[in-house]
Amino acid sequence: MxxxxxxxxxxxxxxxxxxxxxxxxxxxxxxxVVIEESPQEAVLSEVRSAASACPTMAIVLDED
Ligand code: SF4
Known part of the structure; x- marks a missing residue:
């Protein structure tokens, strides 16, 4: 991702x-600021939660 x-x-x-x-x-x-552009598997659920929680939908996830 x-x-x-x-x-x-x-x-x-x-x-x-x-x-x-x-x-x-x-x-x-x-x-x-994204400090880890290609996060480890272990934190992907956190990243998806953050994207869902962002009030302005500013987080873009490019699933591989
Ligand atoms: S607007 Fe979204 S991307 Fe920006 S700091 Fe808030 S939660 Fe994070």
Whole structure:
């Protein structure tokens, strides 16, 4: 899976970083940054939960 964030949609709520902290962090500009673009199998459920929880649907998951 490849993970990315659409910076035009992200509003910096940080829900993603709370749910999947090894994959997302929120930078000083209140934008989510993907710190692990190809997450390990073990965290994929967290990543999917974060994508579902994002209020602006800014998280893009490219399933392999
Ligand atoms: S939950 Fe969505 S809107 Fe909030 S920081 Fe993460 S990607 Fe951005």
């Amino acid at each position: 490849k993970v990315s964030v659409d910076g035009t949609k992200c509003e910096g709520h940080a829900l993603c970083a709370g749910i999947a902290p090894t994959v997302f962090e929120v930078n000083a500009d209140d934008l989510a």
